[in-house]
Amino acid sequence: MNDPAKHHVLDGIDAEAGGDVGRVILGGVENIPDGSVADRARFLRHHADGLRRLLIRKPYGDPSHCINLIVPSSDPDADAGLIIMGTMGYPDFSGSNAMCTIAALSEAERQVFGDEERIFVLETPGGITRMQASYRAGGLEAVAYDALPGFVAVGEKLADVEGWGTVRYSLVYGGTFYAIVSGADAGLDPQRTPIPELTEFFRAFLPVAARQELHHPVHGAMPPLSLALLAGPVERGVSDEPSASVAVYMDPGVICQGPTGTGTTALLSWLQHCGEIEYGTTIRTISPFGNAFTGTLNDAVPVGERMGVRTRISGKPRLLARCQLFIALDDPLIMGGEVQNILNREDDRFGTASSGKSEEEISDTHVPQGPAHGADAIPRTRKIQS
Numbered sequence: 001m002n003d004p005a006k007h008h009v010l011d012g013i014d015a016e017a018g019g020d021v022g023r024v025i026l027g028g029v030e031n032i033p034d035g036s037v038a039d040r041a042r043f044l045r046h047h048a049d050g051l052r053r054l055l056i057r058k059p060y061g062d063p064s065h066c067i068n069l070i071v072p073s074s075d076p077d078a079d080a081g082l083i084i085m086g087t088m089g090y091p092d093f094s095g096s097n098a099m100c101t102i103a104a105l106s107e108a109e110r111q112v113f114g115d116e117e118r119i120f121v122l123e124t125p126g127g128i129t130r131m132q133a134s135y136r137a138g139g140l141e142a143v144a145y146d147a148l149p150g151f152v153a154v155g156e157k158l159a160d161v162e163g164w165g166t167v168r169y170s171l172v173y174g175g176t177f178y179a180i181v182s183g184a185d186a187g188l189d190p191q192r193t194p195i196p197e198l199t200e201f202f203r204a205f206l207p208v209a210a211r212q213e214l215h216h217p218v219h220g221a222m223p224p225l226s227l228a229l230l231a232g233p234v235e236r237g238v239s240d241e242p243s244a245s246v247a248v249y250m251d252p253g254v255i256c257q258g259p260t261g262t263g264t265t266a267l268l269s270w271l272q273h274c275g276e277i278e279y280g281t282t283i284r285t286i287s288p289f290g291n292a293f294t295g296t297l298n299d300a301v302p303v304g305e306r307m308g309v310r311t312r313i314s315g316k317p318r319l320l321a322r323c324q325l326f327i328a329l330d331d332p333l334i335m336g337g338e339v340q341n342i343l344n345r346e347d348d349r350f351g352t353a354s355s356g357k358s359e360e361e362i363s364d365t366h367v368p369q370g371p372a373h374g375a376d377a378i379p380r381t382r383k384i385q386s
Contacts, residue, residue: 008343010055010325013104017143017317018258019291021065022100023055026108028325029069031342036074037081038125038219041090044069044083045223050339052085060325063087064254066094068101078123080105088226088250092126092148092219093175095261095293095313099143102131103317106140113138126175126219144314147261149301150174150269151308153215159208167205170273171212171225173308174266179209179228183245190232190247190288195255198288202228202249210251217304226251229263234276234283241294242277243284258315259285264295265311272297272309279309 010028014021029051032040044051055061066086073081082101084094102120106113113135120131126148134142154171161167169181183189188201206228214222232245248256248263256263264285271277282296298310329340 006329008327008329008340010327010343012323012325013107014320014323015100015103015317016257016320017096017099017103018260018293018315019287019289020096020256020258020260021062021320022068022094022097023061023065023323024068024070024101024104025055026070026104029071029342032071034074037071037083037123039074040071040081041083041125044085045090048338048342051342052090054327054331054339055325056085056087060327063252064250064257066097068097068104070101070105073123075123075128078121078128080120081123083125086250087252087254088176089223090125091176091227091262093124093129093262095145095147095175095264096258096315096317098122098124098129098131098145098261099315099317102133102143103140103319106133106135107319107322113140140317140319142314142316144312145261146298147265147311147313148175149303149308149310150265151217151303151306152269152273153177154212155273157209157212159205161201161205161208163204164201167208169205169209169228170270171209171214172266172270172273173216174264174269174311175262176227177214177222177225178248178263178266179206179225180266180270181205181228181230183230183232186230188230190230190245191286193247193288195288198230198247198249198255199253201230202251202255203253206249206251217306227263229266231267231270234271241282241284243286243292244271245286245288247288255288257287257289258291259287259293261293261313261315264293264313268295268297268311269309 010025012023012025014023055067069083071081084097115136118133122129129145131145152172159167168185169179172178172180210225216222228249230247234242234244236242246259248260279299284292284294286292293315296312301308301310
Protein backbone atom coordinates (compact mmCIF):
# COMPACT_ATOMS: atom_id res chain seq x y z
CA MET A 1 0.00 0.00 0.00
CA ASN A 2 1.25 3.51 -0.79
CA ASP A 3 2.65 5.39 2.18
CA PRO A 4 0.69 8.70 2.23
CA ALA A 5 3.65 10.45 3.82
CA LYS A 6 5.75 9.73 0.74
CA HIS A 7 3.54 10.80 -2.12
CA HIS A 8 1.26 13.51 -3.44
CA VAL A 9 -2.12 13.00 -5.07
CA LEU A 10 -3.49 14.86 -8.05
CA ASP A 11 -7.16 14.40 -8.82
CA GLY A 12 -8.27 14.67 -12.42
CA ILE A 13 -10.63 13.79 -15.21
CA ASP A 14 -9.48 12.73 -18.68
CA ALA A 15 -11.46 13.83 -21.72
CA GLU A 16 -10.96 14.19 -25.46
CA ALA A 17 -12.11 16.74 -28.01
CA GLY A 18 -11.41 16.47 -31.70
CA GLY A 19 -9.37 13.36 -30.94
CA ASP A 20 -6.87 15.10 -28.66
CA VAL A 21 -6.75 14.05 -25.01
CA GLY A 22 -6.71 16.60 -22.20
CA ARG A 23 -6.24 15.72 -18.55
CA VAL A 24 -8.05 18.21 -16.31
CA ILE A 25 -6.47 18.59 -12.85
CA LEU A 26 -9.15 19.55 -10.34
CA GLY A 27 -7.22 19.25 -7.12
CA GLY A 28 -3.83 18.67 -5.57
CA VAL A 29 -1.91 21.77 -6.73
CA GLU A 30 -1.50 24.65 -4.28
CA ASN A 31 0.79 27.54 -3.39
CA ILE A 32 0.70 29.27 -6.76
CA PRO A 33 0.96 33.00 -6.00
CA ASP A 34 -2.19 35.10 -6.38
CA GLY A 35 -2.69 37.13 -9.53
CA SER A 36 -4.25 36.78 -12.93
CA VAL A 37 -4.26 33.40 -14.66
CA ALA A 38 -1.55 34.80 -16.95
CA ASP A 39 0.53 35.65 -13.84
CA ARG A 40 0.04 32.14 -12.46
CA ALA A 41 1.05 30.59 -15.78
CA ARG A 42 4.21 32.73 -15.84
CA PHE A 43 5.02 31.57 -12.31
CA LEU A 44 4.72 27.94 -13.36
CA ARG A 45 6.79 28.52 -16.50
CA HIS A 46 9.65 30.23 -14.66
CA HIS A 47 9.56 28.68 -11.18
CA ALA A 48 7.69 25.35 -11.30
CA ASP A 49 7.92 24.02 -14.84
CA GLY A 50 8.77 20.65 -13.34
CA LEU A 51 5.03 20.08 -12.90
CA ARG A 52 4.44 20.31 -16.65
CA ARG A 53 7.46 18.16 -17.46
CA LEU A 54 6.35 15.59 -14.91
CA LEU A 55 2.80 15.24 -16.20
CA ILE A 56 3.51 15.07 -19.94
CA ARG A 57 6.06 12.26 -19.59
CA LYS A 58 5.71 8.61 -18.79
CA PRO A 59 4.87 7.16 -16.35
CA TYR A 60 2.47 9.96 -15.37
CA GLY A 61 1.41 11.14 -18.81
CA ASP A 62 2.13 11.18 -22.53
CA PRO A 63 3.72 13.82 -24.79
CA SER A 64 0.65 13.82 -27.05
CA HIS A 65 -1.67 14.74 -24.16
CA CYS A 66 -2.12 18.16 -22.54
CA ILE A 67 -2.63 19.10 -18.91
CA ASN A 68 -5.39 21.52 -17.91
CA LEU A 69 -4.94 22.97 -14.44
CA ILE A 70 -8.01 24.54 -12.84
CA VAL A 71 -7.09 27.59 -10.75
CA PRO A 72 -9.09 30.43 -9.22
CA SER A 73 -9.96 33.26 -11.58
CA SER A 74 -8.92 36.84 -10.94
CA ASP A 75 -11.79 38.18 -13.05
CA PRO A 76 -15.17 38.52 -11.29
CA ASP A 77 -16.95 37.72 -14.55
CA ALA A 78 -15.18 34.37 -14.93
CA ASP A 79 -16.19 31.10 -13.33
CA ALA A 80 -12.77 29.48 -13.25
CA GLY A 81 -9.20 29.92 -14.34
CA LEU A 82 -7.53 27.52 -16.74
CA ILE A 83 -3.80 27.02 -17.33
CA ILE A 84 -2.98 24.75 -20.28
CA MET A 85 0.33 22.91 -20.37
CA GLY A 86 1.84 20.57 -22.96
CA THR A 87 4.98 19.75 -24.88
CA MET A 88 4.55 23.14 -26.56
CA GLY A 89 4.76 24.94 -23.20
CA TYR A 90 2.01 27.21 -21.90
CA PRO A 91 -0.25 28.42 -24.73
CA ASP A 92 -2.53 31.40 -24.20
CA PHE A 93 -5.48 29.20 -25.09
CA SER A 94 -6.41 25.84 -26.56
CA GLY A 95 -9.85 25.09 -27.96
CA SER A 96 -9.73 21.32 -27.61
CA ASN A 97 -8.40 21.59 -24.06
CA ALA A 98 -11.03 24.17 -23.10
CA MET A 99 -13.67 21.75 -24.41
CA CYS A 100 -12.14 18.92 -22.38
CA THR A 101 -12.23 21.20 -19.36
CA ILE A 102 -15.94 21.93 -19.82
CA ALA A 103 -16.64 18.19 -20.04
CA ALA A 104 -14.69 17.62 -16.83
CA LEU A 105 -16.31 20.51 -14.97
CA SER A 106 -19.75 19.31 -16.02
CA GLU A 107 -18.91 15.88 -14.65
CA ALA A 108 -17.45 17.31 -11.43
CA GLU A 109 -20.62 19.31 -10.73
CA ARG A 110 -22.53 16.03 -10.48
CA GLN A 111 -25.64 17.60 -11.89
CA VAL A 112 -28.16 15.97 -14.19
CA PHE A 113 -28.68 18.30 -17.15
CA GLY A 114 -31.76 18.33 -19.32
CA ASP A 115 -32.00 19.57 -22.89
CA GLU A 116 -30.48 22.97 -22.25
CA GLU A 117 -27.64 25.38 -22.94
CA ARG A 118 -25.25 26.62 -20.27
CA ILE A 119 -22.43 29.14 -20.27
CA PHE A 120 -19.06 28.57 -18.63
CA VAL A 121 -16.75 31.59 -18.52
CA LEU A 122 -13.05 30.71 -18.40
CA GLU A 123 -10.11 32.98 -17.70
CA THR A 124 -7.01 31.74 -19.51
CA PRO A 125 -3.63 33.43 -19.97
CA GLY A 126 -5.05 34.83 -23.21
CA GLY A 127 -8.09 36.42 -21.59
CA ILE A 128 -11.78 35.64 -21.10
CA THR A 129 -13.59 33.03 -23.20
CA ARG A 130 -17.28 32.18 -22.99
CA MET A 131 -17.91 28.48 -23.53
CA GLN A 132 -21.44 27.45 -24.52
CA ALA A 133 -22.23 23.88 -23.52
CA SER A 134 -25.20 22.12 -25.12
CA TYR A 135 -26.75 19.21 -23.23
CA ARG A 136 -29.09 16.63 -24.71
CA ALA A 137 -30.68 13.72 -22.87
CA GLY A 138 -28.51 14.41 -19.83
CA GLY A 139 -25.23 14.30 -21.75
CA LEU A 140 -22.87 16.92 -23.14
CA GLU A 141 -23.66 17.13 -26.84
CA ALA A 142 -21.40 19.97 -28.00
CA VAL A 143 -19.29 22.92 -26.87
CA ALA A 144 -18.91 26.15 -28.85
CA TYR A 145 -16.94 29.27 -28.05
CA ASP A 146 -16.07 32.68 -29.43
CA ALA A 147 -12.33 32.37 -29.83
CA LEU A 148 -9.64 34.85 -28.92
CA PRO A 149 -9.11 37.16 -31.92
CA GLY A 150 -6.90 35.68 -34.60
CA PHE A 151 -4.57 37.61 -36.91
CA VAL A 152 -1.79 37.15 -39.42
CA ALA A 153 1.39 38.53 -37.87
CA VAL A 154 3.65 37.91 -40.89
CA GLY A 155 2.00 37.27 -44.24
CA GLU A 156 4.91 35.56 -45.96
CA LYS A 157 8.32 34.30 -44.87
CA LEU A 158 10.77 31.99 -46.60
CA ALA A 159 12.64 29.23 -44.78
CA ASP A 160 15.55 27.26 -46.19
CA VAL A 161 14.80 23.79 -44.86
CA GLU A 162 17.39 21.06 -45.22
CA GLY A 163 16.02 18.28 -47.38
CA TRP A 164 12.96 20.28 -48.38
CA GLY A 165 14.35 23.37 -50.07
CA THR A 166 12.73 26.79 -49.70
CA VAL A 167 9.44 26.67 -47.79
CA ARG A 168 7.01 29.59 -47.77
CA TYR A 169 5.05 30.10 -44.56
CA SER A 170 3.02 32.63 -42.56
CA LEU A 171 3.03 33.39 -38.84
CA VAL A 172 -0.54 33.42 -37.56
CA TYR A 173 -2.05 33.81 -34.10
CA GLY A 174 -5.16 31.79 -33.25
CA GLY A 175 -4.91 31.80 -29.46
CA THR A 176 -1.29 30.75 -29.78
CA PHE A 177 1.15 31.25 -32.66
CA TYR A 178 1.40 28.89 -35.64
CA ALA A 179 3.63 28.68 -38.67
CA ILE A 180 1.18 27.86 -41.47
CA VAL A 181 2.41 26.17 -44.63
CA SER A 182 0.32 25.49 -47.74
CA GLY A 183 0.36 21.80 -48.48
CA ALA A 184 0.42 22.53 -52.20
CA ASP A 185 3.55 24.68 -51.80
CA ALA A 186 5.34 21.99 -49.78
CA GLY A 187 4.21 19.10 -51.96
CA LEU A 188 2.47 17.47 -48.99
CA ASP A 189 -1.15 16.51 -48.34
CA PRO A 190 -2.50 16.55 -44.75
CA GLN A 191 -4.77 13.59 -45.52
CA ARG A 192 -2.69 11.44 -47.86
CA THR A 193 0.92 11.99 -46.85
CA PRO A 194 2.03 9.31 -44.35
CA ILE A 195 2.33 10.54 -40.76
CA PRO A 196 6.08 9.71 -40.53
CA GLU A 197 6.73 11.89 -43.60
CA LEU A 198 4.67 14.76 -42.15
CA THR A 199 6.60 14.45 -38.90
CA GLU A 200 9.91 14.45 -40.75
CA PHE A 201 8.94 17.64 -42.58
CA PHE A 202 7.84 19.45 -39.43
CA ARG A 203 10.94 18.38 -37.50
CA ALA A 204 13.09 19.96 -40.19
CA PHE A 205 10.92 23.02 -40.77
CA LEU A 206 9.89 24.23 -37.31
CA PRO A 207 13.38 24.94 -35.89
CA VAL A 208 13.99 27.26 -38.85
CA ALA A 209 10.65 29.05 -38.49
CA ALA A 210 11.16 29.31 -34.72
CA ARG A 211 14.08 31.68 -35.23
CA GLN A 212 11.51 34.39 -35.84
CA GLU A 213 10.70 36.38 -32.70
CA LEU A 214 7.00 36.48 -31.85
CA HIS A 215 5.12 39.55 -30.66
CA HIS A 216 1.47 40.00 -29.78
CA PRO A 217 0.17 43.58 -30.20
CA VAL A 218 -1.56 43.43 -26.81
CA HIS A 219 0.44 40.90 -24.76
CA GLY A 220 3.90 41.82 -26.04
CA ALA A 221 6.77 39.36 -26.48
CA MET A 222 5.65 35.74 -26.77
CA PRO A 223 7.42 32.41 -26.15
CA PRO A 224 9.26 30.78 -29.07
CA LEU A 225 7.24 29.13 -31.81
CA SER A 226 6.32 25.51 -31.03
CA LEU A 227 3.34 24.80 -33.33
CA ALA A 228 2.96 24.46 -37.07
CA LEU A 229 0.04 23.71 -39.38
CA LEU A 230 -0.02 22.20 -42.85
CA ALA A 231 -3.11 23.44 -44.71
CA GLY A 232 -4.85 21.62 -47.51
CA PRO A 233 -7.10 23.43 -50.02
CA VAL A 234 -10.62 24.50 -49.16
CA GLU A 235 -12.98 22.01 -50.73
CA ARG A 236 -16.50 23.16 -51.49
CA GLY A 237 -19.15 20.50 -52.04
CA VAL A 238 -22.52 21.09 -53.65
CA SER A 239 -24.54 20.59 -50.48
CA ASP A 240 -22.02 20.19 -47.65
CA GLU A 241 -20.27 23.05 -45.88
CA PRO A 242 -16.72 23.77 -47.07
CA SER A 243 -13.95 21.68 -45.54
CA ALA A 244 -10.18 21.87 -45.24
CA SER A 245 -7.71 19.18 -44.29
CA VAL A 246 -5.06 20.23 -41.78
CA ALA A 247 -2.16 18.60 -39.98
CA VAL A 248 -1.14 20.27 -36.72
CA TYR A 249 2.35 19.63 -35.36
CA MET A 250 3.26 20.13 -31.71
CA ASP A 251 6.95 20.30 -30.93
CA PRO A 252 8.66 17.95 -30.31
CA GLY A 253 7.43 15.25 -32.63
CA VAL A 254 3.64 15.14 -32.15
CA ILE A 255 1.11 15.20 -34.99
CA CYS A 256 -2.12 16.13 -33.22
CA GLN A 257 -5.05 13.74 -33.48
CA GLY A 258 -7.39 16.66 -34.17
CA PRO A 259 -7.37 19.93 -36.11
CA THR A 260 -7.27 21.81 -32.77
CA GLY A 261 -9.38 24.85 -31.90
CA THR A 262 -6.59 27.41 -32.07
CA GLY A 263 -5.40 25.82 -35.30
CA THR A 264 -8.88 26.26 -36.76
CA THR A 265 -8.93 29.93 -35.76
CA ALA A 266 -5.45 30.41 -37.22
CA LEU A 267 -6.50 28.72 -40.46
CA LEU A 268 -9.59 30.92 -40.82
CA SER A 269 -7.47 34.03 -40.15
CA TRP A 270 -4.94 32.94 -42.79
CA LEU A 271 -7.56 32.02 -45.39
CA GLN A 272 -9.26 35.40 -44.95
CA HIS A 273 -5.90 37.17 -45.25
CA CYS A 274 -5.22 35.24 -48.48
CA GLY A 275 -8.64 36.22 -49.86
CA GLU A 276 -9.87 32.62 -50.00
CA ILE A 277 -12.91 32.99 -47.73
CA GLU A 278 -15.35 35.75 -46.79
CA TYR A 279 -16.88 36.72 -43.47
CA GLY A 280 -19.77 34.46 -42.59
CA THR A 281 -18.05 31.36 -43.99
CA THR A 282 -18.22 28.16 -41.94
CA ILE A 283 -15.54 25.53 -42.54
CA ARG A 284 -15.12 22.02 -41.22
CA THR A 285 -11.45 21.37 -40.42
CA ILE A 286 -10.36 17.72 -40.62
CA SER A 287 -7.18 16.16 -39.22
CA PRO A 288 -5.17 13.33 -40.82
CA PHE A 289 -6.98 10.98 -38.42
CA GLY A 290 -10.46 12.04 -39.55
CA ASN A 291 -11.32 14.11 -36.45
CA ALA A 292 -13.04 17.44 -37.06
CA PHE A 293 -14.01 20.81 -35.63
CA THR A 294 -16.26 23.45 -37.16
CA GLY A 295 -15.16 27.07 -37.41
CA THR A 296 -17.04 30.18 -38.53
CA LEU A 297 -15.31 33.39 -39.63
CA ASN A 298 -17.48 36.07 -38.03
CA ASP A 299 -16.08 39.56 -38.57
CA ALA A 300 -13.10 41.88 -38.24
CA VAL A 301 -11.88 43.16 -34.89
CA PRO A 302 -8.98 45.40 -33.81
CA VAL A 303 -6.12 43.64 -32.02
CA GLY A 304 -4.00 46.44 -30.67
CA GLU A 305 -2.85 48.45 -33.69
CA ARG A 306 -3.58 45.75 -36.24
CA MET A 307 -6.76 44.12 -37.52
CA GLY A 308 -7.74 40.59 -36.69
CA VAL A 309 -10.79 38.39 -37.01
CA ARG A 310 -13.36 36.88 -34.70
CA THR A 311 -14.21 33.22 -35.07
CA ARG A 312 -16.54 30.74 -33.43
CA ILE A 313 -15.36 27.16 -32.96
CA SER A 314 -17.42 24.12 -32.05
CA GLY A 315 -16.81 20.45 -31.32
CA LYS A 316 -17.95 17.54 -29.18
CA PRO A 317 -15.86 16.54 -26.16
CA ARG A 318 -16.13 13.14 -24.50
CA LEU A 319 -15.31 11.99 -21.00
CA LEU A 320 -12.75 9.20 -20.80
CA ALA A 321 -11.93 8.51 -17.15
CA ARG A 322 -11.59 9.81 -13.63
CA CYS A 323 -8.07 9.47 -12.32
CA GLN A 324 -5.86 9.98 -9.31
CA LEU A 325 -2.13 10.33 -9.81
CA PHE A 326 0.07 9.19 -6.93
CA ILE A 327 3.37 11.03 -7.30
CA ALA A 328 6.25 9.72 -5.23
CA LEU A 329 8.18 12.39 -3.34
CA ASP A 330 11.44 10.61 -4.11
CA ASP A 331 10.79 10.51 -7.85
CA PRO A 332 13.89 12.03 -9.52
CA LEU A 333 11.59 14.07 -11.77
CA ILE A 334 10.37 16.17 -8.82
CA MET A 335 13.27 16.12 -6.37
CA GLY A 336 14.73 19.51 -5.57
CA GLY A 337 11.63 21.31 -4.32
CA GLU A 338 10.44 22.96 -7.54
CA VAL A 339 7.35 20.73 -7.76
CA GLN A 340 7.04 19.69 -4.13
CA ASN A 341 6.32 23.27 -3.08
CA ILE A 342 3.09 23.46 -5.11
CA LEU A 343 1.72 19.96 -4.54
CA ASN A 344 -0.46 18.84 -1.67
CA ARG A 345 0.43 15.98 0.59
CA GLU A 346 -1.94 13.07 0.07
CA ASP A 347 -2.75 12.83 3.75
CA ASP A 348 -3.23 16.61 4.08
CA ARG A 349 -5.65 16.84 1.16
CA PHE A 350 -7.69 13.68 1.34
CA GLY A 351 -7.34 12.43 4.88
CA THR A 352 -5.86 9.06 5.91
CA ALA A 353 -7.39 5.80 6.98
CA SER A 354 -7.77 7.30 10.44
CA SER A 355 -9.56 10.41 9.20
CA GLY A 356 -13.00 8.83 9.46
CA LYS A 357 -14.07 10.30 6.12
CA SER A 358 -16.18 8.28 3.74
CA GLU A 359 -15.14 7.87 0.10
CA GLU A 360 -17.83 10.34 -0.94
CA GLU A 361 -16.69 12.92 1.61
CA ILE A 362 -13.11 12.55 0.49
CA SER A 363 -14.16 12.96 -3.13
CA ASP A 364 -16.09 16.11 -2.27
CA THR A 365 -13.09 17.73 -0.61
CA HIS A 366 -10.93 17.75 -3.71
CA VAL A 367 -13.39 19.30 -6.17
CA PRO A 368 -12.69 23.06 -6.32
CA GLN A 369 -15.71 25.32 -6.09
CA GLY A 370 -15.93 29.11 -6.16
CA PRO A 371 -13.38 31.89 -6.28
CA ALA A 372 -11.32 31.31 -3.15
CA HIS A 373 -7.66 30.44 -3.62
CA GLY A 374 -6.56 26.88 -3.25
CA ALA A 375 -9.86 25.15 -2.69
CA ASP A 376 -12.36 26.54 -5.09
CA ALA A 377 -12.52 26.94 -8.84
CA ILE A 378 -15.43 25.03 -10.34
CA PRO A 379 -17.75 27.32 -12.32
CA ARG A 380 -21.15 28.52 -11.36
CA THR A 381 -22.68 27.75 -14.74
CA ARG A 382 -25.30 30.03 -16.25
CA LYS A 383 -28.33 28.50 -17.86
CA ILE A 384 -29.37 30.14 -21.13
CA GLN A 385 -33.01 31.04 -20.96
CA SER A 386 -35.07 30.11 -23.98
